[in-house]
Amino acid sequence: MTSAVRFTHPGPPEVLRLVPVARPEPAAHEVRIRVHAAGINNADLLERRGHYPVPPGAPEGPGLECAGVIDAVGADVDGWSIGDEVCALLAGGGYAEEVLAPATQVMRKPRSLTMVEAAGLPEVACTVYSNLGMIAGLTAGQTVLVHGGAGGIGSFAVQWAKAIGARVIATAGSAAKTAAARAFGADVAINYRDEDFAAATLVATDGRGVDAILDIVGAPYLERNIESLALDGHLVIIGGTTGPTTLDLWELMSRRASVSATLLRARPAAQKAAIVAGVIRDVLPLVDSGAIRGAVDAVFPLAEAGRAHALLESGTTVGKVVLDATAERL
CATH class of the missing domain: 3.90.180.10 (Medium-chain alcohol dehydrogenases, catalytic domain)
Structure with a gap:
């Protein structure tokens, strides 16, 4: 036994x-x-x-x-x-x-x-690599937005993205957690309780937006995530609220952007x-x-x-x- x-x-x-x-x-x-x-x-x-x-x-x-x-x-x-x-x-x-x-x-x-x-x-490395690396194709010189940048997945995503030469914007829900995200390597850390993360992301990228987003929030963030994407950007949703939501296809098409939603366990x-x-x-x-x-x-x-x-x-x-x-x- x-x-x-x-x-x-x-x-x-x-x-x-x-x-x-x-x-x-x-x-x-x-x-x-x-x-x-x-x-x-x-x-x-x-x-x-x-x-x-x-x-x-x-x-x-x-x-x-x-x-x-x-x-x-x-x-x-x-x-x-x-x-x-x-x-x-x-x-x-x-x-x-x-x-x-x-x-x-x-x-x-x-x-x-x-x-x-x-x-x-294993779980965080496989989640981050499969979504940001294999699906979104994040590479050196690009910019990524990581939601929950001080959490288990987020802290790894911030470190991995910095290690491959990407610029990292992270969100977190407190001053202590934004400080932690910066300590993990985030170039910009946004307290989503105090700021609109989409507006702050556009300011941080001079209006361009980001090349990839790793999202753990789901439906409530969908519209603002799309607003935060650069041309040819990719949003990957890996968790959060999964109920019905509205997707503005013109916003997606006008950016030539794409959205993926994945689970690792059932692959x-x-x-x-x-x-x-x-x-x-x-x-x-x-x-x-x-x-x-x-x-x-x-x-x-x-x-x-x-x-x-x-x-x-x-x-x-x-x-x-x-x-x-x-x-x-x-």
Whole structure:
């Protein structure tokens, strides 16, 4: 037996419980990871509340990323061995002492990061790279607007964009968070509670607008996001309010702009493998060089997953909240 965090019905953070579960055995294409730490993401909060449909076949329980040591390897797996220190993108079940991961979604732990820092890397790195790099095509010399620039995804997006030579404008909801966004590398940080971010973005770009936007807010920001785009700009929506909204097609057409809306968790295995391969090739070297650093706000034992969720839901965190699985084995 081993242990994992589970919940029997949707509800507040208190529904999360650390319980005994059967030890998972890897399929031919999988490795088993002895988890040292697991990152918490907004998708986990939505799943716990019953607002995030779990993809068919996903492992039981919350948790979309982890870091640890491989302790079993499937029969068809090449390139990974027992004892390798890794981090992994998961479809679920990461809040656990042991977890299975497809070998194609596993990355070597960056030397520059601790296990706790590495646990918060896979989901944000894959999200940012797939959306800003692969879809929006952000390159050096361009300008990007990152909403939530002090959060888990936003803090990584700011650092990655600066590392590749882009100019970064970030939004955040307090003076402390705009300061944090600047510390991560944002050239301009806008407190959206005090300023209209679209007007401020146009001022910061001399009226040109930005080449790409990474949006976690959704429908309420759609109109102002379009206003903030430069010619040939690209808006990528990765979360937030997803209800019906109005899109002014002329505003989009007149900018020759485009809009994408994506989810990472439900992507087919082949797409996830391609994204992870891109992160290994293009992003991890930036992490190891120190251009991108781990950003962890707080660490909790697995047994206190509920407290960790409550903290993330408070909206006060900067960077990631992470669960430490080693505390349960002491």
